[in-house]
Amino acid sequence: MIKLSLFGLLGLVVRRDLLLAMRRRTDVLTTLVFFVMVVSLFPLGVGPEPDMLRKMASGVVWVAALLASMLSLPRMFSADHADGTLEQMMLAPQSLSVLVLGKILAHWMLSGLPLALIAPVLGLQFDMSAQALWILVLALLLGTPVLSMIGAIGAALTLGLRGGGVLVSLLVLPLCIPVLIFGAGAVEAVNGGMSAVSNLALLGAFMLFALVFTPFVAAQALRISME
Amino acid sequence: MVCTAGGAIVYNPTLFCFRRATRFFMQQAPLLEVKDLACERGDHRLFSGLNFVLAAGELMQVQGPNGSGKTTLLRSLCGFVQPVQGTVHWNGQDIGEWDDDFHAEMCYLGHLNAIKDELSALENLQMSAGLAGYTVSDQQAVAALRRMGLQRREHLPVRVLSQGQRRRVALARLLIGDAHLWVLDEPLTALDVGAVGLMQELIGEHLSKGGMTIFTTHQPLQVAGVEIRQLVLT
Numbered sequence: 001m002i003k004l005s006l007f008g009l010l011g012l013v014v015r016r017d018l019l020l021a022m023r024r025r026t027d028v029l030t031t032l033v034f035f036v037m038v039v040s041l042f043p044l045g046v047g048p049e050p051d052m053l054r055k056m057a058s059g060v061v062w063v064a065a066l067l068a069s070m071l072s073l074p075r076m077f078s079a080d081h082a083d084g085t086l087e088q089m090m091l092a093p094q095s096l097s098v099l100v101l102g103k104i105l106a107h108w109m110l111s112g113l114p115l116a117l118i119a120p121v122l123g124l125q126f127d128m129s130a131q132a133l134w135i136l137v138l139a140l141l142l143g144t145p146v147l148s149m150i151g152a153i154g155a156a157l158t159l160g161l162r163g164g165g166v167l168v169s170l171l172v173l174p175l176c177i178p179v180l181i182f183g184a185g186a187v188e189a190v191n192g193g194m195s196a197v198s199n200l201a202l203l204g205a206f207m208l209f210a211l212v213f214t215p216f217v218a219a220q221a222l223r224i225s226m227e
Numbered sequence: 228m229v230c231t232a233g234g235a236i237v238y239n240p241t242l243f244c245f246r247r248a249t250r251f252f253m254q255q256a257p258l259l260e261v262k263d264l265a266c267e268r269g270d271h272r273l274f275s276g277l278n279f280v281l282a283a284g285e286l287m288q289v290q291g292p293n294g295s296g297k298t299t300l301l302r303s304l305c306g307f308v309q310p311v312q313g314t315v316h317w318n319g320q321d322i323g324e325w326d327d328d329f330h331a332e333m334c335y336l337g338h339l340n341a342i343k344d345e346l347s348a349l350e351n352l353q354m355s356a357g358l359a360g361y362t363v364s365d366q367q368a369v370a371a372l373r374r375m376g377l378q379r380r381e382h383l384p385v386r387v388l389s390q391g392q393r394r395r396v397a398l399a400r401l402l403i404g405d406a407h408l409w410v411l412d413e414p415l416t417a418l419d420v421g422a423v424g425l426m427q428e429l430i431g432e433h434l435s436k437g438g439m440t441i442f443t444t445h446q447p448l449q450v451a452g453v454e455i456r457q458l459v460l461t
Contacts, residue, residue, distance in 0.1 A: 002361060002362045003360060003361050004357060004360050004361055004362055008357075008362075009357065009358075009360065012354070012357040012358075013358075016354050016357075019346070019350075020343060020345055020346070023345035023346070024345055082339075083339055083340065083341060083342065083343065084337055084338070084339025084340060084341035085341045085342075085343070085358075087305075087307065087335070087337055087339065087341065088335075088341045088355060088358050088359070089358055090306075090307065091305060091330045091333070091335055091359070092327070092330065092358050092359060092360055093327045093328065093330050093331035093359070093360040094327060094360060095327065099358075226307055227307065227308060227309065
């Protein structure tokens with residue numbers, strides 16, 4: 001019997017959640033297909049005007065990413081809550097925040113990362129330039145972890161409530177507005193011939209700030225929900 | 228242990244060792260003390276003024292009709308439920324002050340099995356061990372599952388197992404840890420006669436090694452050579 005280190009535990013939780021997702025792929029695919037559908041509907045609905053499409057591209061991708069991440073949020077803790085695993089996690093000799101961080105990481109790998117990777121393909125529908133596509137991916141890579149982290153607090157607070165899914169969106173969406181503004185702003189800055197560095201730096205700052213605080217807050221929210 | 232001296236934070240190994248040593252000696256005789264405990268569910272007072280001490284090698288059964296607060300009592304021992312009054316002490320220290328060290332010395336088995344349908348029995352057991360803070364080898368985990376009567380089912384997804392077999396997978400967790408305190412909420416649910424006998428055997432072994440167990444059940448349970456202390460909630 002070997003004691004697990006803090007990082008060992010973090011790795012275990014991430015591995016476990018990824019393994020569970022691989023055994024039940026529909027959940028992951030739902031989020032991704034939803035994202036692709038929503039983004040693809042816009043060029044069809046708005047019409048093939050390249051100037052207009054180029055202008056709205058980053059906003060559409062970001063709003064779709066936001067909604068797609070909301071879609072998968074209620075599932076972050078609910079399965080573990082329903083089968084009692086969450087109780088055992090709270091009894092873990094290590095801090096609950098570490099376990100929550102592991103779950104957030106896994107959630108991002110399954111919902112945020114695929115969106116960021118597929119976004120350039122979708123961006124082509126909007127006639128985005130190569131440079132704008134790169135910035136879009138970079139902004140999504142920096143911004144989607146924030147969505148998962150803030151979302152974890154909402155998911156933890158609404159655990160076990162009826163109609164929790166809608167409530168999570170109401171709680172979390174307003175808090176995600178800054179990410180949306182600076183994420184979409186990064187691409188717009190590039191389109192306008194300016195540098196996207198300030199927007200990306202702010203997104204990075206959001207991410208680091210959220211990384212420090214949200215696992216702890218989400219862990220406290222879980223404790224409240226478990227009583 | 229960290230002390231502040233002259234504005235700088237310095238590491239004080241002497242104090243650290245002292246604290247560890249105190250805990251080490253305390254661990255020689257684990258002791259669970261419940262003092263004047265009162266719990267509520269909603270606005271309803273379940274029990275109040277509850278006092279008991281559970282020492283090494285002791286077995287306690289919590290009895291009472293449905294809704295009398297058995298599960299709430301066990302959950303308050305784990306720290307899930309904040310009692311409205313009273314304290315729970317482990318080795319002389321409030322469980323709230325133990326941080327997570329207390330949890331390393333206990334094993335809780337609730338109504339829910341805490342196992343995943345998608346994973347095999349073996350994977351489930353290894354994940355449970357990981358969450359409890361340690362890794363177990365395949366051989367150890369397989370041995371525990373075999374002891375629980377799950378031969379040739381180690382690699383099957385838990386989804387295809389029966390209720391009783393799932394309970395056995397959950398109970399196998401008790402075999403791989405080295406917790407002093409077992410808190411078992413209805414451990415015999417869905418178990419057949421053979422498994423109940425096995426459970427009695429396991430509890431007996433645990434107690435003879437200096438462990439302690441508090442449990443609830445509506446089925447008769449006897450452990451050879453051990454008197455079961457009764458705690459009746461009304």
